[in-house]
Amino acid sequence: MRSAAVFLALLLCLQWTWAQGESGEVTGTDTETEGGNRQEEVQFEIQGVGAAHDQSSSQTNITPDIWAELKELRDMAIEQKVELRNSKSKIEKLEQENAVLESRVNTSENLVAELGRENMVLETRMSSSENEVAELKRENADHPKVAFSAGLTDAGHVGPFNTEITLKFSKVFTNIGQAYSPTTGIFTAPVRGVYYFRYTVWGVSTSTWFGAHLYHNEKSMAFNEDYNAESSHVSVSNALVLQLEKGDVVYMTLHPGRTIKDDLHNRTIFSGFLLFAL
Structure with missing residues (x-):
C-alpha cells in the first residue's frame, strides 16, 4: 500500500x-x-x-x-431466532391447550345448562306433586272418613219373633266416623255420597227358615233367606252400593218367624263404608 x-x-x-x-x-x-x-x-x-x-x-x-x-451479533441473532421458534412452538402448544380447555369449558357449561333444565323440570314436577298432595289433603279434610263393621251377638240364636225387628249388631269391630250405632243397629250417613254395604247371615236350626232384610230408610233394598232342611251350617250373603243423602239411614231387620245365629266366631256380620262423597 x-x-x-x-x-x-x-x-x-x-x-x-x-x-x-x-x-x-x-x-x-x-x-x-x-x-x-x-x-x-x-x-x-x-x-x-x-x-x-x-x-x-x-x-x-x-x-x-x-x-x-x-459474528457475535450473528450468533446472537441466530440464538434469538431459535428462541423465537421455541417461543412460537410454545405459543402454538399453549393455544392448542387453550382450545382444549375452552372445549371442556363449553362442554361443562352445556352440562350445567342441561342439569339446570332437568332440575327445573324436576322442580316443576315436585311442585305439581306437592300441589296434588295438598289438594288431596284438602279433599280428605273436607270429606269425613266413614267405615264400620260389627257382629250380631255372642248369645247364639236370635228369634223367632212375631213382628219384624231391627237387628242390633252389638259387637263393633270398626266404627270410624261413629256413623253406626250399636245401640239402635242403625247406620246414619254423615255426608251425601256413595256407600258400600255388605252382610252375612248364618242359620243352623233344623227345618227352619232364616234370613234378613237390608233397608235404606223405609225401603227394603235386599232380602235374603234360606231353608235349613238338615242340621248343618247354612248362610246367605249380599252386598250393595247405595247413594245416600246426608241423614239417610241403613239397617237390617229380621223377618217374623225367622231365626238366625251368631257366636264367638262372628258368623253374622254387617259392614259398610263411604266410597266417595258427592
Whole structure:
C-alpha cells in the first residue's frame, strides 16, 4: 500500500513538469521558485499519503474486531431466532391447550345448562306433586272418613219373633266416623255420597227358615233367606252400593218367624263404608 502511494506522488510530479515544459512561459527563477514550492507540495502529498496509509493500517488493525463483533451479533441473532421458534412452538402448544380447555369449558357449561333444565323440570314436577298432595289433603279434610263393621251377638240364636225387628249388631269391630250405632243397629250417613254395604247371615236350626232384610230408610233394598232342611251350617250373603243423602239411614231387620245365629266366631256380620262423597 505504501509503494502505491509513492508511485502515485511521483506520477503527479512528472505530469506537472511535463506541463510546465510545454508552456515555456516560466522563467528560471520562477522555475526554481515554483520547483521549490512543488517539492513542498509533493512532500505534503507524500506525507498525506503516508498518513492515509497509517490510517488504513489502523483501520486494517481494527477490522478483525469488527468481524468478531459482527459474528457475535450473528450468533446472537441466530440464538434469538431459535428462541423465537421455541417461543412460537410454545405459543402454538399453549393455544392448542387453550382450545382444549375452552372445549371442556363449553362442554361443562352445556352440562350445567342441561342439569339446570332437568332440575327445573324436576322442580316443576315436585311442585305439581306437592300441589296434588295438598289438594288431596284438602279433599280428605273436607270429606269425613266413614267405615264400620260389627257382629250380631255372642248369645247364639236370635228369634223367632212375631213382628219384624231391627237387628242390633252389638259387637263393633270398626266404627270410624261413629256413623253406626250399636245401640239402635242403625247406620246414619254423615255426608251425601256413595256407600258400600255388605252382610252375612248364618242359620243352623233344623227345618227352619232364616234370613234378613237390608233397608235404606223405609225401603227394603235386599232380602235374603234360606231353608235349613238338615242340621248343618247354612248362610246367605249380599252386598250393595247405595247413594245416600246426608241423614239417610241403613239397617237390617229380621223377618217374623225367622231365626238366625251368631257366636264367638262372628258368623253374622254387617259392614259398610263411604266410597266417595258427592
